[in-house]
Amino acid sequence: MTTPEGEFRRDESLGYVVNLLGRLFARALDQRLRRHGVALGQFPVLLILWEQEGITQSEIARRLDIEQPTVANTLKRMERDGLVSFGPDPGNRRQVLVGLSEKGRALRAPLIAEAEAVNGQASQDFSAAERALFIALLRRMAANLSEFSE
């Protein structure tokens, strides 16, 4: 399944097309989140905190599969924007527990609605079966790429 002659068609390259679609999703969601004063990268962190507050920075990084310094910087901007606050863990002085502000909690329903609107637009002509199939293929591919790098 290698390409015949040093040729390489961008439009047939999995990585290229996935990356392009990813940027389209990012642009669409970013525009909508900005209306609420929230930046794109803050949204996944909010998703985690809406599930569970009082976890550590590294736990957030682990659940999102993002590096710890990236999360640290995003949290710092979220604190600046009044979305989260940090409290020391009395039982463990090296870690810091992250909590939501009221503002952060209140954004849950409206921001999730924005994300669902984007997902809805993206899959507007997909049947439920197609959508499920698509997610399954995405996940298989992600699993393939997560295997030890070689």
Place this chain on the structure above:
Amino acid sequence: MTTPEGEFRRDESLGYVVNLLGRLFARALDQRLRRHGVALGQFPVLLILWEQEGITQSEIARRLDIEQPTVANTLKRMERDGLVSFGPDPGNRRQVLVGLSEKGRALRAPLIAEAEAVNGQASQDFSAAERALFIALLRRMAANLSEFSE
């Protein structure tokens, strides 16, 4: 197809999963390109220039669906790294034509091999039909998101 109760499952969200897969592709390809001294974002630009040299910055941006300032900055780094050179267009003094260095041309085969290796790993257990179906779904979704923003 909206979610029942303010719930939002990351693992079922199209945007979330596409974004995650995109980062996995990016990490995998970045690691491989680094061995050749090339940064990830330079690769799409190289793909364009391998097809056709002597085009303008904005033409590159248009073909890749990336904003012009992003391309401008990437090209600046590529010049620094000795991959491209700029020549003024004698017939049009406002634009600049981008050309490849010998080094840039020579990287074609090895870098395409790296990209194909990543694509191959990602789709290692996919049949040709599945791969084609997957690409078709990605493209439909991209078309849906490209429709005028609302």
Place this chain on the structure above:
DNA sequence: TGCTGTACTATAGCTTGCTATGTTGTTTCG
């Protein structure tokens, strides 16, 4: 011709991702 609009490039500034490295606290084990 000259003015207006458009196209190309550049610059500033932000966010979010990454790696690499350092600091500090906790755990483990000899």
Place this chain on the structure above:
DNA sequence: CGAAACAACATAGCAAGCTATAGTACAGCA
């Protein structure tokens, strides 16, 4: 107990995406 390993967080520095804006050259038209 003390040393070594490990875990959490911070910081520095880079790449690449974005928006907004400004400057310059060209084109089209009154």
